[in-house]
Amino acid sequence: MRISSTLLQRSKQLIDKYALYVPKTGSFPKGFEVGYTASGVKKNGSLDLGVILNTNKSRPSTAAAVFTTNKFKAAPVLTSKKVLETARGKNINAIVVNSGCANSVTGDLGMKDAQVMIDLVNDKIGQKNSTLVMSTGVIGQRLQMDKISTGINKIFGEEKFGSDFNSWLNVAKSICTTDTFPKLVTSRFKLPSGTEYTLTGMAKGAGMICPNMATLLGFIVTDLPIESKALQKMLTFATTRSFNCISVDGDMSTNDTICMLANGAIDTKEINEDSKDFEQVKLQVTEFAQRLAQLVVRDGEGSTKFVTVNVKNALHFEDAKIIAESISNSMLVKTALYGQDANWGRILCAIGYAKLNDLKSLDVNKINVSFIATDNSEPRELKLVANGVPQLEIDETRASEILALNDLEVSVDLGTGDQAAQFWTCDLSHEYVTINGDYRS
Amino acid sequence: MRISSTLLQRSKQLIDKYALYVPKTGSFPKGFEVGYTASGVKKNGSLDLGVILNTNKSRPSTAAAVFTTNKFKAAPVLTSKKVLETARGKNINAIVVNSGCANSVTGDLGMKDAQVMIDLVNDKIGQKNSTLVMSTGVIGQRLQMDKISTGINKIFGEEKFGSDFNSWLNVAKSICTTDTFPKLVTSRFKLPSGTEYTLTGMAKGAGMICPNMATLLGFIVTDLPIESKALQKMLTFATTRSFNCISVDGDMSTNDTICMLANGAIDTKEINEDSKDFEQVKLQVTEFAQRLAQLVVRDGEGSTKFVTVNVKNALHFEDAKIIAESISNSMLVKTALYGQDANWGRILCAIGYAKLNDLKSLDVNKINVSFIATDNSEPRELKLVANGVPQLEIDETRASEILALNDLEVSVDLGTGDQAAQFWTCDLSHEYVTINGDYRS
Structure with missing residues (x-):
């Protein structure tokens, strides 16, 4: 699953953000x-x-x-x-x-x-x-x-x-x-x-x-x-x-x-x-x-990835947002994304400690978690957790392909209602630590 | 204020955690x-x-x-x-x-x-x-x-x-x-x-x-x-x-x-x-x-520092704890500590966005923030913010000395009551990103 640092470096250099955005x-x-x-x-x-x-x-x-x-x-x-x-x-x-x-x-x-x-x-x-x-x-x-x-x-x-x-x-x-x-x-x-x-x-x-x-x-x-x-x-x-x-x-x-x-x-x-x-x-x-x-x-400092966190079929918009935010802010999720690691465990964990307003928003037996490719390649969706059960035999080749993309989506289907919320996040890289460890100097 | 990476490396190697702990x-x-x-x-x-x-x-x-x-x-x-x-x-x-x-x-x-x-x-x-x-x-x-x-x-x-x-x-x-x-x-x-x-x-x-x-x-x-x-x-x-x-x-x-x-x-x-x-x-x-x-x-992953966050003279224990936690979890505070940067702004910021139960716990004009040396060197306390006013002329040499310590304390005096809470945290290093970016692989 690990992508060599050379490849990471290369995929980063490929993005000329000024030209693109x-x-x-x-x-x-x-x-x-x-x-x-x-x-x-x-x-x-x-x-x-x-x-x-x-x-x-x-x-x-x-x-x-x-x-x-x-x-x-x-x-x-x-x-x-x-x-x-x-x-x-x-x-x-x-x-x-x-x-x-x-x-x-x-x-x-x-x-x-x-x-x-x-x-x-x-x-x-x-x-x-x-x-x-x-x-x-x-x-x-x-x-x-x-x-x-x-x-x-x-x-x-x-x-x-x-x-x-x-x-x-x-x-x-x-x-x-x-x-x-x-x-x-x-x-x-x-x-x-x-x-x-x-x-x-x-x-x-x-x-x-x-x-x-x-x-x-x-x-x-x-x-x-x-x-x-x-x-x-x-x-x-x-x-x-x-x-x-x-x-x-x-x-x-x-x-x-x-x-x-x-x-x-x-x-x-x-x-x-x-x-x-x-x-x-x-x-x-x-x-x-x-x-x-x-x-x-x-333009996130040191970021190499743009990740859409899509929480859907939630009981309440606010709780969908709290879960999306919890995933988006997790240092462990962010480092896994940087490492291009299909680590569903960290995503579940961040969902599990989100401080919900209504506990009924989350039913651990109903949750679905997927990575979604954004480049029209197929299969678009890679299921990580289906109805609360982790998919132990994930197609690792396909996971590598999706995680190597600069843009990708984490989809969380709570299955408890019909509300949705989105968050946009980036990965946590060595470069972020360098920028923020040295800034004031 | 910046410490060369060689020095960082050296200070890290000096700690034989097994022998010490x-x-x-x-x-x-x-x-x-x-x-x-x-x-x-x-x-x-x-x-x-x-x-x-x-x-x-x-x-x-x-x-x-x-x-x-x-x-x-x-x-x-x-x-x-x-x-x-x-x-x-x-x-x-x-x-x-x-x-x-x-x-x-x-x-x-x-x-x-x-x-x-x-x-x-x-x-x-x-x-x-x-x-x-x-x-x-x-x-x-x-x-x-x-x-x-x-x-x-x-x-x-x-x-x-x-x-x-x-x-x-x-x-x-x-x-x-x-x-x-x-x-x-x-x-x-x-x-x-x-x-x-x-x-x-x-x-x-x-x-x-x-x-x-x-x-x-x-x-x-x-x-x-x-x-x-x-x-x-x-x-x-x-x-x-x-x-x-x-x-x-x-x-x-x-x-x-x-x-x-x-x-x-x-x-x-x-x-x-x-x-x-x-x-x-x-x-x-x-x-x-x-x-x-x-x-x-x-033993925090990749950590080079052990930091005690001491929030005192608070109106409520719970709010003191919420503030201590907010500082301890801030990625910006953690990277500043890693970079050995006396960045009081990031500490104030983390205090400012802490979700308090009682807004009266925090009076922005009463707050005092200091770094405290833990090695008996003098002066023990380096004031960063006094009664809400940042100390613009900080003794940078002393700041460097304190921040180069493996153990140090961040002291926050809220001045709104007599309750106190402590948190213990570590810095966020390149090594943390390496460990957690590559773990599952």
Whole structure:
């Protein structure tokens, strides 16, 4: 079953993640412009400051966000949360983001710095309480506000805003830290009425590599008009099934933030919770958020595999998710995946210690566990456990083939209900230990 | 801050764990005899079968146990649980243990095999429902009952039982799997009345390396007479503060069992919950169990460090424990320890995402975090966070010295109450990934 380290190395080198996952073109939502610069906060001179701006004036924009639940919340998280609450999710027209410094665990001074970033952008756009701020990078260090201030001046001055592909890609680059590729996704959707709209998203993160790299940021913007409460409901639903369903190392940072702006630049009736299109848009946003979140796992520190953990036929969604998370976070499952070992025992074990809300969710005699190939090769499914009974004579050749894939699926059929949850995880490699054992040095 | 890999290698080689942690002599509780053999279940011919026997007839023995809460419980766990319940914790006079095969996820046949092991030993001692069984090793494989049966005959036949140091050490060896040294602890205690008694314990485990190596087993025997309910209460209390407070990789196996026998061979009044000595014996058993549990962490797979996580001045014991566990299980904290990096950010982060029962347990403005040297060098304490404020000018030379130690302490003072909890953990190394990436192969 063991694959030689040479082969592992080779299969790793075969993936040019930038070529595979970074788009080369795209169209973007109406009424948004973006700006970016290298402020100097990042010592190597890379892009490290970005602004997303809503320029549509036809109707008020709406905003929603999901923030980290870590009890140590960074200054930009606390500050943006307050802005959003005061604005009641309306008239947020700018997001300013910097990388290189997370402005986290920086006390009162850090809170002031976050507010100054907001005030600088509010001044530029001539509006009050209309800007959200986000920061990512090293924690426990103060922002170099002179550089940030000069950078914001530059973006609103000589650097100019743009709405073309390169501008969006550069903003996606400006929020990166240990990411090996920028994460930009854009997609057009159609509603039954024929109305077309666009979702564009960016994310950063290459591990819940908290909080030194202070961590997961995600932005989604759309030109569809969505009422603010409906928008928050959609984003919360989508985040629960996307950004909250990924595991690199199971650590949640002080800065995690996912936010969404809807500017209503498309001339159609505003969608609220009672609209007939509400459910469809919610699902489209969810699927879109999943694509974005999956890119974070694909860039998981040191990872060689992208693994979908699919828990189905569960009594409750929440318990399906708890089981998917338990498998996805298990160090033993992750090392087995790295070692390309069809170790069903570790998967069962992680299911067995998951802390379920309802014990009836799991019946040890009904469970089915399989590896699923994602490359159209046959047989697609390799059964490891059938109705609670381990398959002692597994086709080891086929197991090797599936486990050698860069993408694969672990399928768990609980057989206790009709609910399902997915998680996306990566393997735990020597490289992960090297990256995280040496980072701060 | 980074220590060269050569230095890491060297500091690792300096620890001869066998010489440091395996006793060379010891005295044992009255009325117990032990037997052992190499049954052939382990292919390499190592010891793999052991029996602990109570021979004291002066009064009935008592027994207690704490079993894994994993929903996939191995056959010996389910079978022993039933024996203990039927016996109501009384008249258990033998424990039979094998290594090399965990008899886990083996269905009805596995249940029968576990019962046969019990029946064989019951027959030998001429008693009914008096034997507990435990197994550890590979899961999903059936026990080779012919070898087990021959082995039990040998132990009760030509191999003979003994109560000397070598017999005890050999039983400790017979329960090992990936352990690099046998874990045997024996100690004499004195009660205020002048009565002396002995605790002897054995454990196996080198990681919660579940369930392939199927995992943590611990046995404690004493010659003190302890009423069965009081014994269960003591063992549960002790396990909560010892075997349940260790982390190698956070995975809990299908076979985890800690059990305790008290044979009352010492001529003194039986201790029950109302006895004046109850609290003292409980604390002595707890401290003893901690010594035994710590040996499991010291043998943690691939580990180079033994780290005590000390959470004090907490509002509740349970929340102190949840925080200690969160720090101890964090992959980022573990890799930072391996990299000898004074990364307080990762420790704060793990504290911040711990799922507390009472949010008032954590006040982000009151928290103190330090590294503590354990080698009597000064200054003993290196403050990383004081009253919620990170110490930005840490003495990096001193940090390097403390982090280069094989033993160190992470101290977290929550400042919200007067409760405390401890966890013992180890670092996450390249070696761990190698061991667990390649195991089943």
